[in-house]
Amino acid sequence: MDLVTGEQAVGQSIPRTEDRRLLQGEGQYSDDINLPNQAHAYILRSPIAHGIIHSIDVTAARAMPGVVAVYTGADLQAAGYGALPCVVDLKNHDGSDMKKPAYFALATERVRYAGHPVAAVIAETVAQAKDASEAIKLEIEALPAVDTVETAAKADAPQIWPEVPGNLSLDFKNGDFAAVEAAFAGAAHVSRLKILNNRIVVAAMEPRAAVAEYDGRFTLHVGCQGPFATKNMLANRVLNVPPEQVRVRTRNVGGSFGMKSPVYPEYVAILHGARDLGRPVKWCDERSNSFISDQHGRDSVVEAALALDAEGNFLAARVDGLANMGAALSTVGPNIQVGNIFKNLPGVYKTPLIAITTKCLFTNTTPIGAYRGAGRPEANYYMERLVDLAARETDRDPIELRRQNLIPAAQMPFTSASSQPYDSGDFPAVLDKCLDAADWHGFEARQAASKAQGKLRGRGLSCYLEATAPPGKEMGAIQFEADGTVSLITGTMDYGQGHAAPFAQVLADQLGLPFESIRLVQGDSDQLIVGGGTGGSRSIMATGTAVVAVSAEVKENARLLAAEKLETAVADIEFEGGMLRVAGTDRGISLLDLAQSPEGQAGDLNAALAIDTPPSTYPNGVHICEVEIDPETGITRLDRYAAVDDFGVMVNPAVVAGQVHGGVVQGIGQALMEHAVYDGRGQLLSGSFMDYAMPRADQIPEIIFDDHPAPATTNPLGVKGCGEAGCSGALPAVMNAVVDALAPLGIQHMDMPATPEKVWRAIRSAG
Missing domain, CATH: 3.90.1170.50 (Aldehyde oxidase/xanthine dehydrogenase, a/b hammerhead)
Structure with missing residues (x-):
């Protein structure tokens, strides 16, 4: 919909303002x-x-x-x-x-x-x-x-770097191991899984290119x-x-x-x-080269375990992993599999104790780096697969097992077992809302209909939480231009998210400016005083907070100029809705008119500042997926998908929904088809789109999206990160559904991707 004038811009689903230009081929890559x-x-x-x-x-x-x-x-x-x-x-x-x-x-x-x-x-x-x-x-x-992390960890493995014994870059541990071991020793039940997190080729639409x-x-x-x-x-x-x-x-x-x-x-x-x-000098990658030159994502093998007492309460969780770094360390490579796994492992649950060990190892493969979620989808996947397995092994309802272990809204704020300070959230309400959206209780009828056609139907649920937007620096700058427009300069970078409309919505509300007068300026380091860039689902929180702060500075500049122009004391100038008025009178001037005055054109209204960004935000949600499997071919068809998320205040719900949809589809891709496979000699077998499968539009069902917001209390807009959440919810939801469909055959786990061949072989082996 278009902007509804006279109402707050934040919260409206205003269309992305950059799309027409890009769709008409007017972008510049x-x-x-x-x-x-x-x-x-x-x-x-x-x-x-x-x-x-x-x-x-x-x-x-x-x-x-x-x-x-x-x-x-x-x-x-x-x-x-x-x-x-x-x-x-x-x-x-x-x-x-x-x-x-x-x-x-x-x-x-x-x-x-x-x-x-x-x-x-x-x-x-x-x-x-x-x-x-x-x-x-x-x-x-x-x-x-050496092209697998398990081979790299062997005592007799070839050494990739002579100065790195055992190919071991980092041997990391975090958690109270004595307490965790005691909890496991006294547990009534322990569920254990060995989980492979498959390597991903990123395959962005635009290959990398540069001109120097x-x-x-x-x-x-x-x-x-x-x-x-x-x-x-x-x-x-x-x-x-x-x-x-x-x-x-x-x-x-x-x-x-x-x-x-x-x-x-x-x-x-x-x-x-x-x-x-x-x-x-100009360079542009070829797609065939990009498969081996662009950093890959994911790729780890873990032993994960969850301890429960006799009533089904979670006592402790532990993950012991081997993480593939590839042949060299990427910019943030090790932190993905250590810090992000630890912070995100507790998720939405009251689990009092966690511990992780991670060995980060070199292999003769393309270096591994951040891929949408960067450790957060992995952590949520481990926990949600364990919870589903525990429910099955203890003959408990997977919904009720989750419900009794969810952190209740009344306990917010809550400090997780990984010392993350959750400031807000209503996890049980989000769960209930998603169950309704997915028609959870109508599943049996759909399952019976599938069975009548010789198909296996399963449903999977995942509760996720992400620790997003790590604290750092960000900037905002506002410039009033001679043509009447207002430039908003940010240190974040839009690479497909659709920043222009949401950022303009925030600024429009802060200064009472017409939405259409605001243009986003980004991408030139010469214009930036700091800039954390875009990553970790930080942009709306970091830039939004910076916009609020720099807008306050513009208001003060405007009051000074308006007082001079209106010949009154600064203390008598009131700012509201883009107007500066002398208190108790009808005398005033609009901010844009003031900007066009000689004083405004001198640049005295403009402002730029750097801020320390607020603490991390904790978006969360529930995803539910239904699949139908053809036992004759092993083909898995996604039939239904619902997601209910808490992103706090959504500045632009349509843009948020687009981010969720994209993340879900990428999660579906990893869960069902994507896998970068090496041949044992370090040669990539899946080195083209002939060999590396990705989801197509006709394979994706309608994705029902709804929200249940609990505004963040740690930033002035109440926002939470949303860009990577779709992946975190999708991986376990899809795989839990696949395993649920196969459970009557005695199959309790399957590693991603659940390809037709893998599913077909599992069915034959079980039969």
Whole structure:
């Protein structure tokens, strides 16, 4: 619907304002950027997963037509560039530092995964660069490769980094282990599962691309999640120059889901080329290369357990995991499987004790990084699979088992077993609302109808909670333009979420501005004083809070200017609904008119500030899924899906619903079909869309979405993060439904993805 004037903008489902431009092909993505006299780069990658580099002969390549430069790792090291950044510094459980081997943009002594960049060819055209790359002679002595985390953990596993014994980057523990062990020892029942969390190829709609230029300072045009953070990582950790000598510009971004947040090898290579050659250098990935060059997601193996007393109360939960880091550490890689798992494991339950151990291990595979949810879907998946199994093993109703262990609204605020301060929520009410939305009690009739057709029907439920928006810095700036518009400058970055309308709604309410007068400005590090970027479901909380704060500053500036213009004392100026009035009179001026005055055009109204963002928010919800399985083919058909979520105050419910739908579909993809599979030698078997399945529109049922808000008490808007929640709810809901359908055959667990072949084999084995 369009904006209803005369009412508060926050809470209205105003259409996304960027969509028409993007749908008409008027967006500007990284590959749309072409600069005068630019050259083109192609990256040569290792064809083998593990080996010693004896030589890289680029002589013939440098003589090829159109080639202007060929760089190897030796060239980049001679230029003094640092390793690609991992910003996480964690301690092993014995207090020693984690292992962070230096991962440089181009390989030097060894290659460590198939796809590891070894050379960058710069030429007048992409075709010439690609042709020349084929003339490079690589002499690599193949070594045994390790491509699963369980193999990497073995005592006799090949060593991927000589300086990292046992391939172990981090040996992490957190929790009260003595108390947890005592709880398990005294439990009436313990449910245990070994769970594989399958590796995911992100496959964003837009492949990665970048253009570099150098004019005494570096400029990188690139699709990323936060230009300010990317600038600082490049300057401080890689290029070794002051931050003011680096500029990062991001226009439109065609999806990321965490994958476009790191500093990648290709960016360093083309920045070097731009400085070395004195001309811009452009690089755009090919889809086939992106499967092995973009960081992957998920990939862990855990032993999970839940202890219950005789009445069904949860006593303790424990997860012992092996987490695959790939061949090198990504920007935040280790934290996904340690901090985020621990914080999110208790979920919505009163479970008094938790403990986790995680060994983060290197393998000869593409590095692992953040993927939508980044540890939160994993933690919720472990707990919800355990709860369903416990209900089945103890012959309890899965709804009632959950209900008796949910944190009641009367106990809010509540500190979880992982020390997370839940400020608000009504988990039992959300559960009841979703049961109604999904017609839970009508399931038996639908199950009977499926059985009459020879099909197996199952239903699955998941209760999830996410610790989102970790505290940090954010900014907001407001500029009144000469054309009567108002620019809102933010340090977050829209890469598909639809920020423009919700951010404008917040500002419209704060300053009484016409919604249509506000335009969002983002993506240029030169315009930012800080900027945490977009990730961790932080944007509406962080930017919304910054907008409230900077709006207050604009109001004070406006009162000063209005007092001067209206010839009265500042104390007599009242601000309401975009109007500044002299108290007790009809004399006044609108904020926009004041902005167009000489005083306003001098910039005295404008404001910019940085804030410390409020504490984390805790969105939560319940998802219910019904599936129908054909036992003859193993094909699982999603028939019904309902989600009820608590996102606090929803600034724009339509945008929120879109985020939930997208997250649910990605969760369905991981649960039923997506899996990055290696062959045992480090070669990716699922390296194209011919081999890597993703959900299609005709496979997705109507997703019923409703909300039951309990506004956050920790930020001025009452909002909670929503961008990744769909994944957290979908994984366990779908897999619980699949297992429920197969339960009459004695099947109690199945790892993701529940492909037709896997389901068919399980049915045959059970029969």
